[in-house]
Amino acid sequence: MRIGMIGTGWIALQHLDALALVAGTELVAVAGRDLAKAEAIARPRKAAPYGDWQTMLAGERLDAVYICLPPVVAATVARGCAGTVRGVMVEKPVASEVADAELVARAFADAGTIAGAAYHNRVRAVVGRLRTLCAARPPVFAEAWWHGDMPGPPWWRDRAQSGGQMTEQCTHLLDLLRVCLGEAVAVTAVAAHGVMRREVADFNIDDALGATIQFASGAVACVHTSCVALSGQQIDGIGLTLRARGWEARLSGWGLEARIRRNDGPEELLTSEPDVFHRQAEAFVAAVSSGDSTRLPCTYDDALATLRLTRAIDHAAATGMPQRL
Secondary structure: OEEEEEOOOHHHHHHHHHHOOOOOOEEEEEEOOOHHHHHHHHHHHOOEEEOOHHHHHHHOOOOEEEEOOOHHHHHHHHHHHEOOEOEEEEEOOOOOOHHHHHHHHHHHHHHOOEEEEEOHHHHOHHHHHHHHHHHHOOOOEEEEEEEOOOOOOHHHHOHHHHOOHHHHOOHHHHHHHHHHHOOEEEEEEEEEOOHHHHHOOOOOOOOEEEEEEEEOOOOEEEEEEEOOOOOOOOOOOEEEEEEEOOEEEEEEOOOOEEEEEEOOOOOEEEOOOOOHHHHHHHHHHHHHHHOOHHHOOOEHHHHHHHHHHHHHHHHHHHHOOOEEO
16 A cells, blocks of 8 residues: 655654554655655655655656644645545544534535544543443443643644644543544533743743533533643643442543442453554555545544534633534
8 A cells, every 4th residue: 555644743653663664665755845855754765855745746657645633724734635545544633623523524524535533542442441431330320531741843823723722632531432422412611821822932922721521421520721831730631530329430641541340340450552653554554455434533523523512622711602513
């Protein structure tokens, strides 16, 4: 399978390292706004560098592409790839605005494109275990949190480009809440801001945000996130808990190491897997090769539903009004 990479940031490198381990794949080209960075990534991998993604698509015969770009531009590029290649994997979040992602979803559907989204946590063993537990005894309450320092890329601190921290980082946890609890029907939220704007130029997202989510199942979740931490201060920065009648689960850290306790069995400890990007890449390649989108861990349409939830939270915080989904 001939694959092109659009994007030259840290996450693009994670996907490229993973794809290199998947049999039958060949990295053909790398496109980036900075041609020098594209060359630095492409040349050691015997791929062609491009300074423009459209030129790459026109000049290469590709079966699939990865799109690893800031959310504000990801949707435009994704629409341009629909119908040009058989498969597209878009890094999360798939857009900064819901309307843009909806246009992309329609373009993919019209073209018959196998379209996935890179919510890599979905391939973790703990997620499969939680699906089983939730199906048997649905949770009634959940809590999720993502607290840390401010990421370095300038686009991240601009709401118009990233969507804000709930949409750009904490989206991983909101996606897992949808997996475990089903679809949300209403949200409320409040935000704190002012501290980071005094210290960081061009910072216009929230310092912190807390939300309450009601799900169609009747379950309730509290989600909170912030980006005010300084190096070395963080305690328990990323986590998720689920509580049901008969069991509870606690997931901790970027790798979501899990502790599950049940009233009718031994406590379970699930360690973090180091190869989630590889597993995700294998699933994507298998889906594109077979033409079967059900083999994707997360489809573009499913990622669109997660984007609707995170943006509803952002709008609730901005307006002070509850939002229905």
